[in-house]
Amino acid sequence: MSRLCFLLVPFVGAIISVYGQGGFTPINTDQFALAVSDFELPWADAVAACTARGQSLLSVDSAGKDRVLVDLFVNGGANMTLPGNNSWIGATESREGAWIWQSSNEPLYYTRWMVGQPDDISSINCAYQAVQALLYWRDANCSAPMYFICES
Numbered sequence: 494m495s496r497l498c499f500l501l502v503p504f505v506g507a508i509i510s511v512y513g514q515g516g517f518t519p520i521n522t523d524q525f526a527l528a529v530s531d532f533e534l535p536w537a538d539a540v541a542a543c544t545a546r547g548q549s550l551l552s553v554d555s556a557g558k559d560r561v562l563v564d565l566f567v568n569g570g571a572n573m574t575l576p577g578n579n580s581w582i583g584a585t586e587s588r589e590g591a592w593i594w595q596s597s598n599e600p601l602y603y604t605r606w607m608v609g610q611p612d613d614i615s616s617i618n619c620a621y622q623a624v625q626a627l628l629y630w631r632d633a634n635c636s637a638p639m640y641f642i643c644e645s
C-alpha cells in the first residue's frame with residue numbers, strides 16, 4: 494500500500510499541476526501546521542484555497558509566531574525558502590485603514606510593516622510578507638497573484 498502511494502502521489506500531483514492548481518509543501522511545528530503553496534493566486538482565491546484544505550490563510554498575529562516563521566523561512570529551519578518574492582498573509586482591510594486578520598476578524602494588534610507601509614491607498618488592501626526582506630510586511634493590490642501559506 495505504501496509503495497502504491499509512493500507511486501501515485503507524484504502522479505496525482507503532476508495532474509493537479511497541469512490544471513493550474515499546484516501543490517503545497519507541508520511544514521509542521523509544535524504550534525501549527527503550515528502548507529506553503531507552489532503556485533500563485535489573488536488574495537481572495539488564496540483564502541479560498543486554504544479554506545478548501547480545512548486551513549486558513551496565515552495570520553501573523555503575535556511576535557512569538559512571527560519569530561517562528563523567521564526561524565523557519567529566513568534562518569533555515571524549514572530547510573526551504575519561500576517561493577517567489579512575495580507571500581500573501583491573511584491581513585486585509587475591512588475598510589480603509591482598518592486592518593484585520595481574515596480568519597478571526599481581529600484587528601492587527603501585532604504588526605511588522607516595512608518602513609513606510611502600509612501605503613493606505615484605497616485600491617491596495619491586502620498584505621504580504623516580503624520574502625527577500627526578512628518577511629517584513631507590505632500591502633498590495635488584492636488581485637495580484639502571489640504565493641501564500643495556509644495554516645491550521
Ligand SMILES: [Ca+2]
Pocket residue numbers: 586589590612613614615616617618
Ligand atoms: Ca488600502
